[in-house]
Amino acid sequence: MTMRFSLPFLTLLLGLLIGAAGFAWLDTGRIAAPGEDPRLAIRLTPDERAHVRGEMLEFLNGVAVISDAALAGDRETIAETADALKRGDGGGQAIRQKVPEGFRLMSRDLRQGFAGISEMAATADMESIQRATAETLHRCAACHGSYRVIPQSRRPAGLATPPDG
Numbered sequence: 001m002t003m004r005f006s007l008p009f010l011t012l013l014l015g016l017l018i019g020a021a022g023f024a025w026l027d028t029g030r031i032a033a034p035g036e037d038p039r040l041a042i043r044l045t046p047d048e049r050a051h052v053r054g055e056m057l058e059f060l061n062g063v064a065v066i067s068d069a070a071l072a073g074d075r076e077t078i079a080e081t082a083d084a085l086k087r088g089d090g091g092g093q094a095i096r097q098k099v100p101e102g103f104r105l106m107s108r109d110l111r112q113g114f115a116g117i118s119e120m121a122a123t124a125d126m127e128s129i130q131r132a133t134a135e136t137l138h139r140c141a142a143c144h145g146s147y148r149v150i151p152q153s154r155r156p157a158g159l160a161t162p163p164d165g
């Protein structure tokens with residue numbers, strides 16, 4: 001059986017395929033080799049890394065506590081926990097200056113997510129708070145899918161962080 005396609009149709013199909021491939025390439029910047037971690041690498045010193053990890057464990061603990069509290073209808077705990085996470089302790093200032101803009105924005109989005117939950121705590125129904133908590137978890141996932149940390153090798157202070165390691 002032979003299939004007949006008109007030339008305009010084939011041209012359109014080819015155009016779409018090339019367009020899609022081009023878009024995928026633009027979107028990632030480059031194509032990762034098999035087995036290679038395609039996420040953008042951020043170089044952090046051991047201290048900076050320890051700071052990030054400490055905050056991360058507080059985030060994880062925080063969303064667990066907020067989820068439990070939303071199930072229990074415990075508004076006080078929700079407010080207290082979200083409030084503590086809606087802004088950093090200031091210790092991340094140097095890190096914020098060296099990370100890419102996208103990382104900063106995702107970090108800000110996350111803080112805003114906690115700020116939103118904190119505002120909802122007093123009056124919103126628990127289902128809405130649970131939904132906001134789930135939405136906040138997506139913000140964790142967005143950053144983890146985009147960035148990873150690698151150790152910063154010794155280099156003069158102030159040198160720009162290479163975009164990839």
Ligand code: HEC
Binds near residue numbers: 059143
């Ligand atoms: C702006 C980016 C960003 C956001 C948002 C983010 N993380 Fe992370 N997270 C990271 C990076 C980068 C690492 C890897 C740190 C490393 O390798 O030293 C990490 C690591 C972690 C770790 C592992 C910590 C360890 O001890 O190794 C946990 C757990 C974690 N994140 C939880 C969360 C949770 C929960 C949220 C959301 C409430 C969240 N993160 C949001 C960037 C982010």
